[in-house]
Amino acid sequence: MSKPHVLLTNDDGIDAPGLAALYEELTGAAEVTVVAPMDNQSGTGRTRTHRTAREEHPWGYAIDGTPADCVAYGLRGLDGDVDLVVSGCNHGPNAGNYVVGRSGTVGACIEAAFLDTPGIAISAYHNRDFFVHPPEEYDFGRPARVTRELLVRSLSGDIFDTVDMLNVNAPVDVPESDMRLTEPHHDYDIHVEHDVTDRDEVDLGKPRDGDIAIRDVVWPNTIGWENPFPADDEVRERYPVGTDRRALIEGEVSVSPLTAPAAAVETAAVEELVAGFNDSEAARERATEEGL
Structure with a gap:
């Protein structure tokens, strides 16, 4: 082979x-x-x-x-x-x-x-x-x-x-x-800092006046590229x-x-949304034809 x-x-x-x-x-x-x-x-x-x-x-x-x-x-x-x-x-x-x-x-x-x-x-x-x-x-x-x-x-x-x-x-x-x-795991947040003067250039590149830092919060009590280890029991159990x-x-x-390609999801709520939109469109067309 x-x-x-x-x-x-x-x-x-x-x-x-x-x-x-x-x-x-x-x-x-x-x-x-x-x-x-x-x-x-x-x-x-x-x-x-x-x-x-x-x-x-x-x-x-x-x-x-x-x-x-x-x-x-x-x-x-x-x-x-x-x-x-x-x-x-x-x-x-x-x-x-x-x-x-x-x-x-x-x-x-x-x-x-x-x-x-x-x-x-x-x-x-x-x-x-x-x-x-x-x-x-x-x-x-x-x-x-x-x-x-x-x-x-x-x-x-x-x-x-x-x-x-x-x-x-x-x-x-x-x-x-x-x-x-x-x-x-689904666990993510964002930490935003305004007017940053002291920061990691890996995150923000060349310094500019009024820079805003948008940093990931992906582990407990960590922002940006901080090391979340060593892990204590609280982090482990999270x-x-x-x-x-x-x-x-x-x-x-x-x-x-x-799986990679986006897959369609069957949901009654979206079906109702689409049906309601079509009903309202049909109602508007009838009203226009009747001169209302």
Whole structure:
């Protein structure tokens, strides 16, 4: 049996250590073609651009664009069928429904799903440090090995008959961590600061007078890029077992099976809204015809 063909991308850029670890590990189980952004594209979600450029790379191509651009080009601009898109390994976790929704790592797999190709989005976290930054100081071997195992097992079964993608968070510092089936947790808020003068330029860029900071609140008592670990019992119990954030607190590998294209929802309330609109339109037409 021939090896599966994997399209490998990320949102941290083609020179990222996380991508290098995945490439090294996955080439033992698959034919791997890399199409990744030239530079960091974190937080771009499924954003696409209409024009881009490419540069040749020993592993494939670097694209002047987003992870979704890379997937679109890799699946439609290159010869050969792709069995699976792997996106990562991200330099930090992608957990919680809001974070997952805007992640460039996950966005690559969403783009793949619209192009009828399954995907695995893999993100790395540290059970004490939370973020793996600077990434050069961490070993991405464990998340890479988890990805290889998921690749082999998922393509040998019927996983992707009903699932478009797997969103995976794996620790870099827990070598024998259990794997947990999870769902993205719904827990998010925004903290807004006006007239900010002392702030992290990673969040706001070049200073300007009257700057407004719009910072994520995705963990208890944390704003922006703060580290929510080490977790105490109050934080642990806030997130039920089975959620991706609880798995991170426990140092587990979180695997969330997701569908990507928006699905219609049947609801009586919306049916009544539409029927009421049509009835009122018909009534207005009758009134106009009768000269009322």
